[in-house]
Amino acid sequence: MQNYLKEGKGQSLALTSMIVLVIMIFSLLPMARLLQEVIFPNGSFSLNAVQKGLIDPVVWKATKNTIVVGLGGTIFAMFLGVLVALVVTLTDIRMMQTLVLCFVTPLMIAPQVTALAWLQLFGPSSALLNMLGMAPPLGTPNPLYSAGGIIALLGIQYAPLVFLIVRAGLRKLPRELVEAAIAGGAGPFQVVRTIVLPLMTPSVVGAAALTFVSCVGNFGIPAFLGIPANYLVLPTLIFQRLAGGGPAVLADVAFLSTIIGVIAIAGIVLQDYYSRRRDFRITTASLSIEPYALGVWRVPVEALMWALMAVILALPLTGLVLTSLVRGYGVVLTSATVTLENYYFVLFEHAAAKRAFANSFVLSITAAVFAVFVSVPVAYVIAWGKAKWIKWLNFAVELPYALPGVVLAIASLLLFLKPLPVVGLQLYNTAWIILFAYLARFLVLAIRPTVNAYAQLDRSLEEAAEVAGANLFTRIRTIIFPLVAPAAVAGGLLIFLTALSELTVSALLWSSGSETLGVIIFSFEQGGDSKYASALSAVIITITFMMMLSINLFAHKLPKGVLPWRD
Amino acid sequence: MAGLKIRNLTKTFGAFAALDNVSLEVRPQEFLAVLGPSGCGKTTLLRMIAGFESVSDGEIEIEGRVVSRQGHEVRPNQRRIGIVFQNYALWPHMTVAENIGYSLKIAKVPADERQRRVAEALSLVNLVEMGERQPASLSGGQRQRVALARCLVAEPALVLFDEPLANLDVHLRASMEDEFAAFHKRTGTTIVYITHDQAEAMALADRIAVMDQGHIMQLATPEEIYHEPVNEMVASFISQGMVIPVEILGPESNGTVPAHIMGQPISLKCRPGERPRPDARACCRAEQVQPVADHEQGIDGYVKRMVYQGGGARIVFIPDAAPDQTINFDHPDPLPYSEGDRARIRLTGGWLIPQEDATGGTS
Numbered sequence: 048m049q050n051y052l053k054e055g056k057g058q059s060l061a062l063t064s065m066i067v068l069v070i071m072i073f074s075l076l077p078m079a080r081l082l083q084e085v086i087f088p089n090g091s092f093s094l095n096a097v098q099k100g101l102i103d104p105v106v107w108k109a110t111k112n113t114i115v116v117g118l119g120g121t122i123f124a125m126f127l128g129v130l131v132a133l134v135v136t137l138t139d140i141r142m143m144q145t146l147v148l149c150f151v152t153p154l155m156i157a158p159q160v161t162a163l164a165w166l167q168l169f170g171p172s173s174a175l176l177n178m179l180g181m182a183p184p185l186g187t188p189n190p191l192y193s194a195g196g197i198i199a200l201l202g203i204q205y206a207p208l209v210f211l212i213v214r215a216g217l218r219k220l221p222r223e224l225v226e227a228a229i230a231g232g233a234g235p236f237q238v239v240r241t242i243v244l245p246l247m248t249p250s251v252v253g254a255a256a257l258t259f260v261s262c263v264g265n266f267g268i269p270a271f272l273g274i275p276a277n278y279l280v281l282p283t284l285i286f287q288r289l290a291g292g293g294p295a296v297l298a299d300v301a302f303l304s305t306i307i308g309v310i311a312i313a314g315i316v317l318q319d320y321y322s323r324r325r326d327f328r329i330t331t332a333s334l335s336i337e338p339y340a341l342g343v344w345r346v347p348v349e350a351l352m353w354a355l356m357a358v359i360l361a362l363p364l365t366g367l368v369l370t371s372l373v374r375g376y377g378v379v380l381t382s383a384t385v386t387l388e389n390y391y392f393v394l395f396e397h398a399a400a401k402r403a404f405a406n407s408f409v410l411s412i413t414a415a416v417f418a419v420f421v422s423v424p425v426a427y428v429i430a431w432g433k434a435k436w437i438k439w440l441n442f443a444v445e446l447p448y449a450l451p452g453v454v455l456a457i458a459s460l461l462l463f464l465k466p467l468p469v470v471g472l473q474l475y476n477t478a479w480i481i482l483f484a485y486l487a488r489f490l491v492l493a494i495r496p497t498v499n500a501y502a503q504l505d506r507s508l509e510e511a512a513e514v515a516g517a518n519l520f521t522r523i524r525t526i527i528f529p530l531v532a533p534a535a536v537a538g539g540l541l542i543f544l545t546a547l548s549e550l551t552v553s554a555l556l557w558s559s560g561s562e563t564l565g566v567i568i569f570s571f572e573q574g575g576d577s578k579y580a581s582a583l584s585a586v587i588i589t590i591t592f593m594m595m596l597s598i599n600l601f602a603h604k605l606p607k608g609v610l611p612w613r614d
Numbered sequence: 615m616a617g618l619k620i621r622n623l624t625k626t627f628g629a630f631a632a633l634d635n636v637s638l639e640v641r642p643q644e645f646l647a648v649l650g651p652s653g654c655g656k657t658t659l660l661r662m663i664a665g666f667e668s669v670s671d672g673e674i675e676i677e678g679r680v681v682s683r684q685g686h687e688v689r690p691n692q693r694r695i696g697i698v699f700q701n702y703a704l705w706p707h708m709t710v711a712e713n714i715g716y717s718l719k720i721a722k723v724p725a726d727e728r729q730r731r732v733a734e735a736l737s738l739v740n741l742v743e744m745g746e747r748q749p750a751s752l753s754g755g756q757r758q759r760v761a762l763a764r765c766l767v768a769e770p771a772l773v774l775f776d777e778p779l780a781n782l783d784v785h786l787r788a789s790m791e792d793e794f795a796a797f798h799k800r801t802g803t804t805i806v807y808i809t810h811d812q813a814e815a816m817a818l819a820d821r822i823a824v825m826d827q828g829h830i831m832q833l834a835t836p837e838e839i840y841h842e843p844v845n846e847m848v849a850s851f852i853s854q855g856m857v858i859p860v861e862i863l864g865p866e867s868n869g870t871v872p873a874h875i876m877g878q879p880i881s882l883k884c885r886p887g888e889r890p891r892p893d894a895r896a897c898c899r900a901e902q903v904q905p906v907a908d909h910e911q912g913i914d915g916y917v918k919r920m921v922y923q924g925g926g927a928r929i930v931f932i933p934d935a936a937p938d939q940t941i942n943f944d945h946p947d948p949l950p951y952s953e954g955d956r957a958r959i960r961l962t963g964g965w966l967i968p969q970e971d972a973t974g975g976t977s
Contacts, residue, residue, distance in 0.1 A: 507703035513690040514664060514697050515717035515768065525716075529707045 077458035123202025128209025159267030164363035174369035216250030256318030264451020411546035430501030452551035493538030500534035617804030623672035650825035696765025711745035849897035903943035
């Protein structure tokens with residue numbers, strides 16, 4: 048009996064150590080290394096990098112720009128996201144599921160692809176405008192190469208994020224609260240203004256914080272839209288400095304990425320402060336709100352919604368596809384000039400592009416599979432553990448994803464610049480460093496839905512197995528894994544989709560031979576080969592759509608709230 | 615050797631004592647119900663017996679083996695217990711047969727023997743032919759029976775029931791009660807049955823432990839709990855007993871004392887050695903109240919409310935002598951009163967609630 052006892056304790060100890068190890072390696076270690084570089088470069092306390100950064104006017108300018116596009120993008124995304132969430136959730140418009148799918152899709156498309164697609168819409172080389180004979184003369188700058196362009200695209204990119212959070216909140220709003228207001232004589236707009244929106248404050252503020260952090264850390268959009276206009280934000284400044292100076296400027300860019308981190312954390316702290324000021328807790332769980340009958344306004348509202356979808360999704364994608372079919376810069380697209388050779392080139396001829404396909408697939412599949420298996424035990428402890436350190440664990444898991452990707456990329460660089468101690472393995476300049484950063488950054492995408500699945504699972508299912516004689520590992524294998532696996536796998540697929548065309552991290556970490564699809568698209572565009580960049584992006588978007596549709600096939604087996612584009 | 619022995623068990627969460635120095639003994643093959651209002655600590659007690667909660671102090675012994683003591687906790691999977699959960703806790707990804715056979719598989723019982731024992735268990739709960747079904751396709755009662763079969767198949771030393779009928783509707787509840795009773799009779803398993811429903815506890819249990827605020831108030835047979843409650847909590851909790859102040863007139867003889875209740879002379883049953891004391895109280899049941907004619911001796915008052923219950927009504931009577939005290943009794947149709955009427959009643963008997971000892975507990 049004593050032996051059995053030890054076995055039971057041993058397994059839970061093994062589980063705990065594994066989780067602590069994972070969190071240490073993927074979350075705390077990189078962040079600690081980054082801070083060390085800023086304050087203790089070369090092992091002694093020094094504020095040189097900080098001083099150097101603080102007197103540099105370019106840094107100040109980039110910081111200001113970062114805050115401007117961050118706030119602007121957040122405000123635009125909030126407006127769009129809240130509006131669509133209210134219309135879709137509270138009214139009786141038809142084809143709601145399709146609308147949700149369309150509106151959420153930009154979130155699944157990498158920011159640099161969004162940027163590229165929009166660039167193809169405007170400007171002198173626009174295939175669409177050229178077809179219509181409306182293109183501005185060659186040589187005129189693309190109007191999107193500006194702060195306004197960046198703000199608009201950040202807003203479109205992250206409006207779905209706001210939409211999802213606010214919609215989830217709206218669906219939890221008990222219908223009695225609204226019906227009580229209607230019974231009290233309030234009209235539909237009054238209900239929204241006095242009841243719905245005030246109760247949605249936590250969701251709205253939470254969404255704003257998350258959007259702000261995402262906008263501030265976004266690299267793809269300001270890289271495509273800002274660099275040509277020399278409008279730099281911190282992530283693009285870091286990229287430029289690192290590309291120009293190499294590892295020598297690491298301490299400087301470490302400081303820059305700390306500034307981004309500080310701005311992001313300020314956003315989160317502000318959100319925390321706001322949502323604590325009043326009691327927004329909704330106590331009862333009941334049916335969600337009955338949709339409001341729009342009556343004669345239904346068709347106009349529906350038309351408006353579809354027009355919006357056309358603008359944010361159909362139009363840029365059309366621009367992208369048209370550009371990918373063009374023979375060269377400025378050539379007008381007609382039935383005689385249309386060609387598929389751009390696709391042929393990126394798929395079969397360009398060596399780096401072919402490598403990038405292999406690299407990106409292997410990296411994202413590995414990250415996804417690893418995350419599925421790690422998320423089951425980690426989420427087990429987060430969701431069901433009783434110890435006090437759990438909430439710190441949760442925080443540590445969220446940290447790398449909450450902080451902008453640039454921060455993590457720089458941290459990974461610092462961590463692996465020198466060969467690993469003891470084993471002497473060199474990760475820098477290989478694909479392994481990208482894999483590490485992907486794991487660190489995206490792990491939480493699998494852990495979150497898995498925690499969600501645990502929360503919907505009755506703990507007594509595990510307890511029943513425990514009294515039946517099963518030890519911890521047996522329970523995890525035979526009872527828990529089969530029950531939470533669908534959620535973990537869905538999380539894994541999200542990781543795969545996100546990592547497949549990821550740019551922020553790999554732009555800073557790639558090396559010759561370890562290019563990713565995001566990097567290749569970026570370098571095509573920077574080299575002026577929009578047609579190749581467009582063709583490659585079109586291929587990736589097709590893959591993404593097909594994956595989303597095939598995940599939908601097993602959506603009914605998933606716990607609620609796992610797939611962002613489904614209810 | 616006892617089936618289950620609990621000695622001085624204490625469980626504290628921070629400053630709050632969920633269980634405070636609880637001791638009890640369950641005999642082998644006994645059916646013990648633990649009954650109490652919600653928050654009384656009964657679920658904590660069950661979870662400690664199962665090993666899901668550690669003990670703060672005291673000991674738990676199952677079949678002569680100490681399984682819980684501070685710093686020494688046998689894991690739940692080594693305790694040889696079975697649990698029937700309130701929500702059944704059937705594994706949705708396994709068939710009925712796989713659910714039932716799980717513990718045997720864990721114990722590495724060979725496949726053919728496993729099959730035989732699963733079939734046996736299925737027939738014991740009348741679910742032959744259901745082995746290949748998924749739990750989701752079963753009715754509530756069938757799921758409960760699968761849960762029974764699942765904990766029975768491992769031949770546990772002790773089976774714990776955690777409010778197993780709380781989720782079922784009234785009709786199913788009655789038939790499941792019969793099944794549980796039959797199950798206990800057939801298998802002779804030692805059972806600890808947690809419930810807040812006293813009708814269930816009365817119908818099923820050999821003995822009942824009434825719990826309140828982390829203490830066991832009384833551990834006795836259902837009859838004794840009903841007729842001889844040890845304190846006011848048990849008296850009023852069980853079947854809404856009335857607790858009425860009495861004046862004891864003389865010492866106990868032959869198990870009764872002479873007393874006055876609101877001026878009415880009465881002979882109360884009591885413990886040996888009772889004698890006149892201040893603040894004495896009696897427990898009276900509704901069937902010990904009789905309406906009497908005006909010329910007979912009794913207690914005067916008025917009818918405050920009548921709750922019709924089909925075939926009769928529960929009468930809420932307020933005595934003039936103590937307007938804060940209500941006295942309830944049942945009266946069959948036709949009803950002689952309407953609300954607000956004057957009435958006279960007589961108490962035909964009662965139980966003198968023993969004096970609580972100085973520590974606040976009862977002996």
